[in-house]
Amino acid sequence: MSERFEPVDQHWEQRVLESFARQGAMTLLGARILHLKPGICSIGVAYRPELSQQHGYFHAGVTSTIGDSAGGYAALTLFDAASEVLTVEFTVNLLAPAVGEELVAYGQVIRTGKTISVCRVDVEAIKGGKTTVCAILQQTLMRVEIPS
Amino acid sequence: MSERFEPVDQHWEQRVLESFARQGAMTLLGARILHLKPGICSIGVAYRPELSQQHGYFHAGVTSTIGDSAGGYAALTLFDAASEVLTVEFTVNLLAPAVGEELVAYGQVIRTGKTISVCRVDVEAIKGGKTTVCAILQQTLMRVEIPS
Amino acid sequence: MSERFEPVDQHWEQRVLESFARQGAMTLLGARILHLKPGICSIGVAYRPELSQQHGYFHAGVTSTIGDSAGGYAALTLFDAASEVLTVEFTVNLLAPAVGEELVAYGQVIRTGKTISVCRVDVEAIKGGKTTVCAILQQTLMRVEIPS
């Protein structure tokens, strides 16, 4: 459904990785970027008891956080070097318990605009090699100029 | 806008606190329940660099996580002892940077039903005694029977 | 929760009414503006069988449409004369069947910004003098310059 996107800044990959590295919350979760392409970003996090809700599954907050980041960085891949990305809002539907050794969020840009970008994100739980879509997100992002 | 609600289980407060204590993710964030009333729950978290995004503010994932929990536990206050609460979905709008020493989420039930409950949540950042609404959520929850 | 807002254009009321009058869809529904204040707009529509879903209640599309318009015009009250309003996205939770003689949407601005505004909207059904909140919305709007 989403068209192919062309990056406008040739250093897009480095910009995304540097922004990701500055997020203390991603380090706290142990999240890492698995895959980057123009308009696409996937982020994974391994299970630890500290990431659980009351039944021992991944907490919905973890699911939402990596989902939000995967969409945000997917959008950032298409921005020029003078712009950064802000989440305006997102909706997350929790489809199934997030049970497994790993959680992976796949963000993809549906529309990139001068001000507003829109992404869809799927979050999958991987348990014993089997993947289950445990959440889907729809997300609005805004391009803002980096203050000089 | 929201009507007054009556709890159906007299041990509602204890049930909520016990469920909260079982969430590893709440401990990881350092979140704590500040206030509980039938249909109302507020949750606070103090700032630490590990909870930051790339500019040193609270990460949107933290905002969303405590917002989701505040709504979920507000709904749980009205359930009977044989039921627990699942988040079906939520929408979060990020209104302002979450800058400050503390973040507090105020969840309130708008509708409690046999299956579906709906909450609104405000998240405020507190900096030097001044509060700013930094996020609002709208949330759908489901009542499920605790497996015996 | 929402602060008081000051309009920046003294002709805000006239601008809102003129924009509303140009919407063929509002005429088709028979919707009319009931109340306008800076940051606030309410819109009502009387029941007709043409506005029904399969059980004879107001269709969720009608509920969403007047809810979206009430939030959009609430935001527009605070804009300057050179700006118009676009809905970026909205979420609507349907809380109860929309049964009654009239449906009224109450939109209020939560945040007004240079680019992005955020509203909350309640939609109430009125039946025999008794009102029921049948839907709530959370909505993101964008200020755009009117092309000259």
Add this chain to the structure above:
Amino acid sequence: MSERFEPVDQHWEQRVLESFARQGAMTLLGARILHLKPGICSIGVAYRPELSQQHGYFHAGVTSTIGDSAGGYAALTLFDAASEVLTVEFTVNLLAPAVGEELVAYGQVIRTGKTISVCRVDVEAIKGGKTTVCAILQQTLMRVEIPS
């Protein structure tokens, strides 16, 4: 992303068409079902000035209404004969002006559950043979027993 779905009631198509025919609001819009498969429904509406917003495009309320219906009927294709479908909530992002001769909403089921179903919907505007995705929805639906 969405798996293939099997209908449980062999008369699923007839049930969907009958429910659609009972919706006065679909008749008012001039909407019609274009395509039905298990887990899939598309709905189209031709342009008329009565369906416009203030610039003469399709009103966002029309976009939302046929989007909501396309998702709802996609979910209904998978229900048994004793169940009907209610929209719990939906989020709609408006991506581009809905300009054209026709608007078509494509709903697809992402998850079908005992109580909750979740759909994604794309709405496209068709102008001179060229299609543009003008809105995307994410939607939560509930299965309810038809009162006997």
